Amino acid sequence: MSPDIDDELQFNSYKFQDSNDSVILNFHAKGAFEQKDVEVLPDSDSLEVSTPAGEKWKFELYEHIYSDKTEIKTEINENRTQTTINLCLYKQAHKMWPQLHSLQSTPIIPERNNLNKDMNNQEKHSSIEQQESYELSIKKLKTEFIESTPNTAISYIYINEVYNCQVQFTETNFTAKFCTNDEQFLQLHSIPSKMPIRLFVRVKQRVKPAQCTFAVTSTYIEIKLMKENDCGVRWNQLEPNEYSEPRSMIHSSSLSTHPLLITNSNINRNSPRLSFNVKDMTHMPSISSPPLSGYTGIHNPANSCFMNAAVQCLSNTRELRDYFLQLCYSVEINRVNPLGMKGAMAEEFGNIIKDLWAGKYSYIIANQLRDYAAKRHQEFVGNGQHDAQELLTILLDAIHEDLNRVINKPLVPPIEDENRPDEIVADDYWRGYLSRNDSIIVQLFTGQFKSKTKCPQCHKESVTFDPFTSISVPLPKHVCVDTIVSFRNDEKSPTKYRVVMSSDGSVAELKRRLSNKCGLPVDKVMLAYKIQNNHSIEYLKDEDRVTATTYSWSNFDMTYITETLTSAECNNEKIIHLTFFQRIFKLHDYISSCGYCQASPKPISSPIFCKHCYQVSYCDEECLKFHAMEHKEFCKSRSADNYETVGFPFIISLPESKLTCKNVFQQISIYAKRSVDIHIEHPKRTRRSFDDFNRDYSDFDDYGKVIDDDDDKDR
Structure with a gap:
């Protein structure tokens, strides 16, 4: 069954056109503005476009795209009342898109009360298109398809008493809107009387919209399509x-003796004998047509799918296919090559290519090719x-040796690099290889590997270039990177993103992708770091590789990005840049004896604690x-155990001229209040140098006195 596809509003605010490897979009926006004023946010599976006039388009895309290859261009009309935004999205998979947005999503587009005046006549709707219409599938209708000429296709849609019919053609589909007075037809499809009917049909291949026509008679709608491919x-x-279900179709080019077959030569379009119903067609025997050229399979009798896949790949290599179809191989078979198979492999492969592209068979049998491969290598x-x-x-x-044009292979002397450029050394190796090997396989499939070896004794390096016919490459592997982005704006809280x-x-690529999600410009300085052992920070450079080993939202696998000031x-x-950790200090629930004299604590006096670890109490100073x-x-070994980390570390950035305690505490309060409730009493100090600031806050060798006021925690 074909999927239920939401037809897009291609005539109001945007147009959608599918191509082989890309999707072309045209957004019709109100007002005149330049390309730099348009905000386009493409992602691998979504697209968002915004204009200065407040219009916005948002789509969950039908398939994935390459977001970094998106092309944009704007055009302003002569009256400067409308701007057309042209986008080109490149697909990751070469599949045809029936629509722009995914089947499960609903696009967000601007509401338009009327159409843009600058659209041409083919894009304008008639008065009936402004009304609510009934969506009808062509699979529910009686149709006939005829290819009268190699470049023309005609479809007859049988509906009686059609009026107000309009058909709009695009390169991949056509849309017909009409009304009918056929009461029997309206009752059959439960359509209210006088309601416009909309019929949307996608065609098998691309057509020329300007040359397509339609005609309406009392019994059918004739759609004449001009194919874009002139082959x-x-x-x-x-x-x-x-999009098609298996159903009977009538072809004028098919030969059959079935009494219900209607051909173009003996049909009378206005004859009442044509009013047979849909049930008559569904019970007709299927009229099979010969397979198209190149659509022939290979029989898989017993675990030969690996061979079939390799043969089909070679069969669809255009240059190799044409070489064998034009019988060029027959004059180049080398029957005296001791390394070959006397031409047997090349001839068998040529026969297979001829049968695959003959257009006569649904499948062929290639067991003989596997037998030849087994004779050459016993593992098969x-x-x-x-x-x-x-x-x-x-x-x-094997094919190369059967088609090798070199009869007498000369000896090739060793080639030394002698500190020459790689291009010259590679050419010498290639000429030496061609002096012994020359065939269509070498021309199409052979390349060179560069290898460098170094002697551990004399440290001499040697460079060689070895031939290859196939190369293994790793498949791309995608991972999820969980990232928390902190902003300098105190009104914008840290946000967690998954990229x-x-x-x-x-x-650097992670920052670029985050830029599209969080709105920070790419040229904005964003510091990236990770937390190590919950108490230290590892800063990440742009050239570092992103490592993500899990899909969980665990802090251990989190990458942190913070927005910082730039020198500009x-x-x-x-x-x-100053880095801060947020920790809660923890005290013991009980007071132990004196750490020096082991005296028990006195209930009438408060003990003195070690200023650093707060784990050991003393009688007095x-x-x-x-x-x-x-x-x-x-x-030193116990002080780290007394703190519980809360929130996450943050980095503040200040210009050197503004590095004062007041400014530092102000920045700390902005970042820290996002995760804890804090109150900072700003000391009355004059501005000092950064060295003085470090010296005052890095001296931890003194021990002071802390009075226990029965609080469990001290921040």
Whole structure:
């Protein structure tokens, strides 16, 4: 069954056109503006377009695209009342798109009360198109398809008493809107009287819209299509295969003795005998047509699918196919080559290519080719499964030796690089290889690998160029990278994004993809970092590879991006970056004995704690001072256990001239309040240098006094 596809509003605010490897879009926007004023946000599976006039288009795309290859161009009409935004989206997979948006989504487009005056007559709707219409599928109608000439296709849609009919043609489809007075037809399809009927049909191949015509009679609508391809390839049906259900079709070119077959030579269009119903057609025997040229399969008797795949790939290599179809191989067979098979492999492959492209068979049998491969390599004996690439390599080598134009192979002396450029050395190796090997396989499939070896003793390097006919490349692997982006704007909270990208992608590519999602310009400085062991930061360079080993939203696999100031924003002044962790300090629930004299705590006095770890208490300052040297090593190992990290680290950036305690505390409060409730008392200090700031806050060798006020936690 064909999918239910939402037909797009191609005549109001945008037009959609499918191509082989791309999709062409034309957005008709109100007002006049330049390309730089248009905001286009393409992603692999979505598209968003916004204009200065407030118009917005948003789509979940039908298939994935290459977002970085999107092309944009704008055109302003003469009256400067409308701007056409032309977009070209390149597909990741070469599949035909029946519509722009996915089947499960609803596009967001501007509402238009009337049509743009600058659209041509083919894009304008009639008065009946402004009304609500009934969507009708062509599969519910009685139709007839005839290819009267190699470049013309005619479809007859049998509906009685049609009026107000208009048909609009595009390169891939046509849309018919009409009304009918046939009460029986209206009752059959439950259509209210006088309601316009809309019929949307996609054609099998591209047509020339300007040369397509239609005509209306009392019993049918005639649609005449002019094919874009002038090669005379027959369609055999109106709709493409992916939209057509198996149903009987009437072809004037098919020969049959069935009494219900109607041909173009003896038909009277106005005859009442044509009023047979749809049930009569569904019970007609299917009229099979010969397969199209190149659509022939290969029989798979026993685990030979690996060979069939390799042969079909070679069969669809145009240059190799034409070489064998034109029988060029027959005059180049080398029957005296001891490395070949006396021409048997080349002749058998030529016969297979001829049968595959004859257009006479649904499938052929290629067992003889596998037998020849087994004679050349014993591992292919039997009916076991094998690797397609191995068979492809063996097949190319056997065909090459059977078609090698070199009868007497000369000896090729060793080639030394002698510190010459690689291009010259590669040419010498290639000429030496061609002196012994020259065939159509070498011309189409052979390349060179560069290999460099270095002697561990004398450290001499040697460069060689070796021939190859096939190469293995890794398939692209995509991973999800979870990223938290922090903004300098205090009104915009940190946002978590998930970016799908190549596993070999760099941090620079991650930033570029995030730029499309979060709105930060690509040229904006964005620092990337990861957290190590929950207490240190690893900064990531643009050339570093992004590693994501899991799809979970775990903090251990999180990448952090923070927006920072640039020197250009601060009159080329040096920018200082400061990193801050947010931790909650934890105290013991009980007070232990003195760490020096082991005296029990006195209930009437408050103990003194170590200023750094807060794990050891003392009777007084003298005990703390006497125990300082002994406790120092223990204090360093335990101090990290007293803090619980909250939120996530943040980086503040300030120009060197504004690096004061007041500005630093102000920036800390902006970032920290996003995850904790804080209150900072700003000290009354004068501006000092950055070195003084570091010196005051990096001295942790002194031990002070802290009075326990029965609080469990201190921030």
